Amino acid sequence: MLYPTRLPSFHRLPPPGRLADRVRWFWIPEWNLPPGRVSRQELLPFPALNLVVQADGVTLSGPATRRSFRDLSGSGWAVGLLLRPAAVPSFTGDPGALRDAEIPFPAPELLAAVQEAMVSGPEPGDSKDDDAGARRRARAVASAGAWLESRLPSPTGEALLANRLEEMIQSNPGLTRVDQLASGLGVSTRTLQRLARRYVGLSPLAMIRRYRLQEAAERLRTEPGVTIADVAAELGYADHAHLASVFQDVLGFTPSGYRRSSAGETA
Template structure:
């Protein structure tokens, strides 16, 4: 998948990670199911650092189900022992089913009451469970878990309204148009007012439209810096609409806590 590693700052650290696309009829309600699995030696810890998508995630783990709100900065989780997670990256259209105030969940993760989802995903992930490797049994287990999660979501999240579809179009535009750097540009392309975009983002995402734009551009910058050491930082900045190298460096420091050159060095060492 083209976006397999998007948002993962150090994918080489992951013992195993998979993103599975939803059935076509559900692509307007979630972007994919993501499943990490790990089986680490005693005493070993694997820190997973993420530059999250500007979106909400519904996550099933052995201890329960949680809802993660939109993040404004990088996040991390330390993995130890043996375990897994099954998460759904929600499209904006699905968000009102889970919360009336996504902005109130910024940088937060709260328990979500869904015992039926938890029971079904636990059963799918436990059936034939072996190690964290990408064997046939593991693929079947992940497919069952993804199908179970999708069926649960389909039964609870209705077909998007016209307003919800407009929120999805906003996300699609910001994600796909790498030359988009301003909210008024997005409003012009979608044929609506800036105020309408702000309202859609507030209700369906919980972040301002400009924060969404900056997040996708920063994810793209991180991916390019990690994936192609021949690219200059100034060139990456110019390609993604930053005024210059310094503006990209400021964005990195503000959200990630380090510079583009520092990130490139640390990613190369993984």
């Protein structure tokens, strides 16, 4: 999220251990806004697919190539699952066709189970609203996890290699080139391209660039003492101007403009 403080309530929960190779985490926003107020949530999504359950249905979101946003009003909730690459073939054979798209996904049993968890009242022993909310979210994760486990096969060796591809990009800020990634995984560039196409729907280079841009945005928002030039150098951009150009192309504003606006959010 580009402006986290705009969201009334947001929780990120780990998946049940048995699903850690197919779900990175569950994300659950909840909101209850005054009449007439709209809260715009601006996002720079991960290069991945999300399965999202809301009160009115289930959707599957493909990998995003640009900034997106959601306008929240009234009251509501969502339970999202950030899918690992290994889970993707169980939902679509062509994730690239879902690029920058969100489509309805038929899962009535999942919808019913998560709805029941999210609208249920407090349980005996809940001493405050926080207790009830935590239990509600835990029930939603357990229900969605049980549904997933009953439908998703254990990952193949190739699927686990696709997970390693994602992990290597995410955990190595200094990784900026496709040949570095191929060497680290011990595969050819052609194999890397095929894995990314089947399990993510983006090219390896697009995945690398998205993670580096997310890291740049987070550092600019949370580290006021670091210079934009330092962030650019540490994340593989040629210079300040290169980072500024990518920011403008993908997000629609400059790094300095984002730093000012995000500082205003928390001031």
